[in-house]
Amino acid sequence: MKSINELRNNLVSSIKSISNTESAAKIVKSVIHTLNPVFTREFQTTFEDSMTESLNLSPRETPQEKRKKTNQILTENTRSINKAIQNENEDVKKFLSSGKSYAQYERERKLYFTSKPKAKENMIVRVRKEMEGICKPKKHHGNFDNYIFEKEKFLEEISSLSAGSNVNWSALARKFDVKTIKNQVPTNRGQVLMMFAKSNGINVYQFNTQSRLSGRDYIRRVKRAKKKLLKTKVTMPLPRSAKKLKAVVKTQVNDGTIKVGRPIAPKTFSTNTVTKEGSLSVKEVVVFGRKIPxxxxxxxxxxxxxxxxxxxxxxDSYYNEMNKEKIINRLKELNEDNTEGNTEFLxxxxxxxxxxxxxxxxxxxxxxxxxxxxxxxxxxxxxxxxxxxxxxxxxxxxxxxxxxxxxxxxxxxxxxxxxxxxxxxx
Known part of the structure; x- marks a missing residue:
């Protein structure tokens, strides 16, 4: 025991003598720096890690690790909040009881997104950075080798179309059954098909001249991003869109969860709309009244x-036990003055x-x-x-x-x- 104490005292004295500071923390660092090479060679681990494990200490986190941990916590909390809001379609019940229209609900939902001027400003900054090579343009598709469809046949068909043709990329994607190698249907498979054609030298901007296209008629479509929490990249908990609520309501009406009665008194309404080509279109809509049985x-x-x-x-036993006097008294309580007749009649x-x-x-x-x-x-x-x-x-x-x-x-x-x-x- 004496030799251990002497070794400890000599070690501290030696480190202290060659150190330029009286700070205990810096002396400890010097001790660790001195012991680490020998300790690592003998035990294949650092002295700090061994001390941390033996004393149940938490390792010091780097700024990157702290940021990552904060993002994970915020992401999990956001997911939990969204799950609680949508639990048993409580958000649908709240919407239906509010008396708001789908359009009004969607306008209020936009408060969770950045404003249009701010979104436009962010878009311009992003485009400038991409042009200067500061950041890479976003890709909304993966490697084309990871998609399965008749590529040669598609290129042959799209090449045969003349300029100005009306091309529905989503319909083409359904026609050629675009899927991933995992046999999944991409939600943006129309966009994947268009970018595949563009990468193979097809001028995709020569089609759909009746519509305004991003990259041809304007630089890029302005998208309002979701608001972020603090200074992280984690978005705020966001209510479901009106489109999703409408789909839930439609499902619940069809299965009888929401009772809207029986359709009655059909009435036909004519509405005039202007198509993309600029022509006037008349559409008839049949609207029913509703009657709950x-x-x-x-x-x-x-x-x-x-x-x-x-x-x-x-x-019946309650009335059978009543005598005539009780029956008459009860009738008078109910403002029935005519109490003539026998007991059974009354x-x-x-x-x-x-x-x-x-x-x-x-x-x-x-x-x-x-x-x-x-x-x-x-x-x-x-x-x-x-x-x-x-x-x-x-x-x-x-x-x-x-x-x-x-x-x-x-x-x-x-x-x-x-x-x-x-x-x-x-």
Whole structure:
């Protein structure tokens, strides 16, 4: 033990004597620098790594490693946030309950992207750097050897087309069944096909003269990039596009998850549009009104009100146990002054009153998204013969806060909705 202490003291004294500083940290560095060559030769590892492992220390991270770790954390958090937002299509439910149109939703979604002036400025800077050789132009395709299709046949067909021909690159990609070597269909296979033709000396800009093309009629299309988090390249959590929400809604309507009723009252609308060639095109669209079946509405309302604990439900045994005096008293509570008749007659009369619910239908013209609609709403009419009063509900549920039973019962439900003119013709 004594020899180890002497060795330690001599080592520190020797290092300290040749060091130009009194700093403990710098002396430690000198010790490590002195021991490292011998330690590495004997144990095939550095002295720092061994100390880090034995003392459970974290190795010092380089700026690049810190940046990489930060990006990984932010990327994972962004992915988790997007997953939580889209869980069970909660974003679709929120959109449908907001009353916004798809166009309005998409406009608000654009707030997550850079502005158009900023995007244009970034595009110009990018093009200038590419022209000066500072950065390489982006490629939206891989090596053409990694794509499988009849290349010679395609080149032969595209070469036979005259200048000014209308070429649909996506349709050609489907025709020649462009796939990767992994038998996957590229989402931009039309673009892949166009760039393949261009790389083989085909002047792709001689086609589609009726359209404005990037690289021919203008330098490059301005794309608004997603906003970044902090000073990283990680983008902000982004809501799904209106196009994707629309696809989800369409799927849920078809499978019955979203109930839109039955189509009624078809009406044909003619719309005038100008094509890319500049000609006027008339398109006819058939628009249906929607009607939700009455029995479906009432069944849902019965379930809703019963679940709320407001519906008054009495079995036959309840009425059979009532004598004539109780029946008459109950009828008077319900403002039924005519109490003439025998007990059985009055009992059946009370049953009928407490088992007959009244419904109310009202309609109105409304303007929705700049179109006039007529809508019919339906709801139960509250009465204390079929539904509990506020006091009765509070007595049965003393632990719950007070509620307005009439407000819950008379919640209106959509019955019929359809486009209509603003003028009522008589």
């Amino acid at each position: 009455l029995d479906e509405i009432l069944a849902n309302e019965n379930e809703r009100i019963e679940k709320a604990g407001i519906l008054r439900l009495n079995q 009992r059946n009369k009370l049953k009928t009153i407490e088992r007959t619910r009244q419904i109310k239908v009202w309609h109105d013209h409304s303007c929705i998204l700049n179109h006039t609609y007529i809508n019919f709403m339906i709801n139960y009419v509250y009465d204390n013969a079929n539904f509990l009063t506020d006091e009765e509900f509070q007595k049965q549920n003393p632990t719950l806060s007070r509620i307005d039973c009439q407000k819950i019962v008379e919640k209106p439900q959509l019955y019929i909705l359809g486009q209509s003119g603003t003028i009522v013709k008589t």
